[in-house]
Amino acid sequence: MQFWIIQGLNSLSLGALLFLLASGFSLIFGLMRLANLTHGAFFMLGTYFGATALRQWSGLNIWVTALGAGIAVAALGGLFERLVLTRLKTNPLGQVLVTLGMSFIISDACLMLWGGDSIPVPTPQSLQAPTRIFGFVFPTYRLVLVACAIVVAIALYFLLERTRLGAMIRAGVDDRQMARAVGIPVSNLFTLVFCLGAGIAGAGGVLGGPILSAYPGLDADMLPLALIVVILGGIGSLLGAFVGSFIIGFIYTFGTALFPELAYIILFLPMIVVIAFRPQGLFGRVGA
Amino acid sequence: MKWIGAALLAAACLLPPLLAGDFYINLASQILIAAIFALSLNLLVGFGGMTSLGHASYLGVAAYLSALLTSRYGWGHGAAAVISIAGTTAMAAAFGVIALRATGLGFLMITLALSQVLWGLAYRMSDVTNGDNGIAGLTRPMPFGISLDSAASFYWFALAVAALAFAMMAIFVSSSFGSSLQGVRDQPRRMAALGFNPWMIRWITFIYAGFWGGVSGLMYVYYNKYIHPTALSTTSSAEALLGVIAGGSGTLGGPVAGAALVLLLKNYASAYVERWNMVLGLVFLFIVLVMPSGIVPGFGRLLAAWRRRWR
Numbered sequence: 001m002q003f004w005i006i007q008g009l010n011s012l013s014l015g016a017l018l019f020l021l022a023s024g025f026s027l028i029f030g031l032m033r034l035a036n037l038t039h040g041a042f043f044m045l046g047t048y049f050g051a052t053a054l055r056q057w058s059g060l061n062i063w064v065t066a067l068g069a070g071i072a073v074a075a076l077g078g079l080f081e082r083l084v085l086t087r088l089k090t091n092p093l094g095q096v097l098v099t100l101g102m103s104f105i106i107s108d109a110c111l112m113l114w115g116g117d118s119i120p121v122p123t124p125q126s127l128q129a130p131t132r133i134f135g136f137v138f139p140t141y142r143l144v145l146v147a148c149a150i151v152v153a154i155a156l157y158f159l160l161e162r163t164r165l166g167a168m169i170r171a172g173v174d175d176r177q178m179a180r181a182v183g184i185p186v187s188n189l190f191t192l193v194f195c196l197g198a199g200i201a202g203a204g205g206v207l208g209g210p211i212l213s214a215y216p217g218l219d220a221d222m223l224p225l226a227l228i229v230v231i232l233g234g235i236g237s238l239l240g241a242f243v244g245s246f247i248i249g250f251i252y253t254f255g256t257a258l259f260p261e262l263a264y265i266i267l268f269l270p271m272i273v274v275i276a277f278r279p280q281g282l283f284g285r286v287g288a
Numbered sequence: 289m290k291w292i293g294a295a296l297l298a299a300a301c302l303l304p305p306l307l308a309g310d311f312y313i314n315l316a317s318q319i320l321i322a323a324i325f326a327l328s329l330n331l332l333v334g335f336g337g338m339t340s341l342g343h344a345s346y347l348g349v350a351a352y353l354s355a356l357l358t359s360r361y362g363w364g365h366g367a368a369a370v371i372s373i374a375g376t377t378a379m380a381a382a383f384g385v386i387a388l389r390a391t392g393l394g395f396l397m398i399t400l401a402l403s404q405v406l407w408g409l410a411y412r413m414s415d416v417t418n419g420d421n422g423i424a425g426l427t428r429p430m431p432f433g434i435s436l437d438s439a440a441s442f443y444w445f446a447l448a449v450a451a452l453a454f455a456m457m458a459i460f461v462s463s464s465f466g467s468s469l470q471g472v473r474d475q476p477r478r479m480a481a482l483g484f485n486p487w488m489i490r491w492i493t494f495i496y497a498g499f500w501g502g503v504s505g506l507m508y509v510y511y512n513k514y515i516h517p518t519a520l521s522t523t524s525s526a527e528a529l530l531g532v533i534a535g536g537s538g539t540l541g542g543p544v545a546g547a548a549l550v551l552l553l554k555n556y557a558s559a560y561v562e563r564w565n566m567v568l569g570l571v572f573l574f575i576v577l578v579m580p581s582g583i584v585p586g587f588g589r590l591l592a593a594w595r596r597r598w599r
Contacts, residue, residue: 098572268402
């Protein structure tokens with residue numbers, strides 16, 4: 001019983017991390033029609049920033065660190081969007097290739113700066129003590145992480161559905177040219193959404209640090225999971241990213257625990273089933 | 289003019305073993321192998337409008353199958369080659385069914401995800417693939433009893449295979465099927481209205497590209513006598529895609545020139561800097577921003593302008 005509960009919690013916390021990665025990816029794809037392959041590298045960059053900061057100043061709060069790293073990665077993403085991606089507006093394939101090139105540059109720069117050994121990130125002191133619920137022992141940090149993903153999901157939902165900015169973003173997603181025609185500054189929105197997505201990924205990287213630790217290749221491990229989440233949930237759908245993240249979190253965690261060698265093949269199956277019957281993904285819209 | 293070009297090209301292919309040392313002959317063999325790989329990817333990217341970021345799957349799987357069959361199960365090279373290519377082609381057929389549910393960026397993401405899954409398998413199923421250690425101590429085949437162990441003999445072998453691959457792919461794209469493929473690339477709905485089946489045309493092309501990707505994988509493992517999961521990595525797919533795009537997608541000469549460029553750059557760069565991935569990323573940015581249509585079309589335009597001027 002303890003095994004199932006602990007693995008269940010691990011699944012939830014992996015799902016939470018995947019959501020922090022996939023929601024930004026999905027948001028960027030929905031608005032900009034851009035498969036941002038740098039997203040895994042943004043996540044890894046966040047983890048390295050967090051690892052460095054938390055080891056340097058031992059009293060530092062992990063939430064402050066996540067916020068700071070998120071802002072730093074968001075700024076970097078914004079710069080990349082403004083300087084490079086806007087030049088390729090008419091060339092979607094070129095945009096994808098450039099994000100791929102950028103991911104190589106970032107991951108190699110991380111290898112150069114932080115070396116090849118993995119850097120563990122300490123779990124915050126206040127969250128180290130395990131929590132007892134119904135007689136079962138849970139690692140507190142993982143519970144907090146899941147709560148954090150839910151808070152981000154709700155915040156994103158309110159941003160998109162209940163604010164003026166969200167209305168403009170949705171208008172841009174539905175019909176970019178029409179949105180432009182009625183005076184919505186679509187290219188500024190692009191930058192903003194790209195920064196937001198990169199920032200969430202960077203902050204998610206810090207929060208994932210205590211579980212995953214920072215190591216070269218983290219980006220290559222996380223990006224395919226995020227891709228599968230987004231393909232499964234439906235590209236551009238927040239709800240799809242949320243549900244997909246937890247589905248993949250469960251499948252991957254239980255797959256690795258029960259059939260360690262086949263975990264990667266098991267990941268395939270939900271993707272194949274969904275693509276076969278609903279090519280637009282669980283919550284995707286046709287033509288979106 | 290065309291004939292002079294062809295003669296120059298033939299001379300360039302025949303020269304390395306006669307003039308250069310082993311290092312350059314081996315480099316030329318590697319270029320030929322990379323050229324087969326890039327040409328097969330170009331069928332998808334250039335002629336089919338399907339940008340795949342997972343083409344290393346076919347190279348890697350064919351190479352792994354051949355390596356496993358010959359080293360672990362003691363098969364002969366002939367039978368192992370047939371099974372590897374057949375297996376890779378069958379895998380391409382299955383992957384095609386999945387990936388072609390989507391087009392455009394969805395297609396790209398699915399191919400990337402599929403190839404990453406294979407890469408992960410190659411790393412983690414260490415009792416089959418030997419994981420991060422790779423499979424070493426492989427041998428080269430001996431077609432008709434001729435040993436391919438010297439640099440020059442392998443070069444001739446690679447040249448023959450590359451010439452065959454080039455000819456077969458040239459015939460493929462210039463056939464009526466190739467025309468319908470390009471029609472589907474540009475105007476899928478019109479082609480469907482004309483009674484063509486765009487999905488079937490794309491799928492057949494996908495399988496054909498997988499087949500030649502598998503051939504390049506065999507050549508790759510024969511050349512290196514070693515196989516490691518990096519052959520399946522995104523970097524490997526991305527190098528080929530960069531070759532196609534840098535050379536000029538949708539042309540026949542482009543991928544060959546692009547693959548040669550990427551390979552030379554990789555060799556040259558790794559002699560001076562450790563960071564090939566960084567260089568690869570920067571070259572990606574440079575090519576896409578500065579010459580998005582590639583070297584060969586760019587050069588063609590230059591040549592046409594030059595001709596107009598002197599007429």
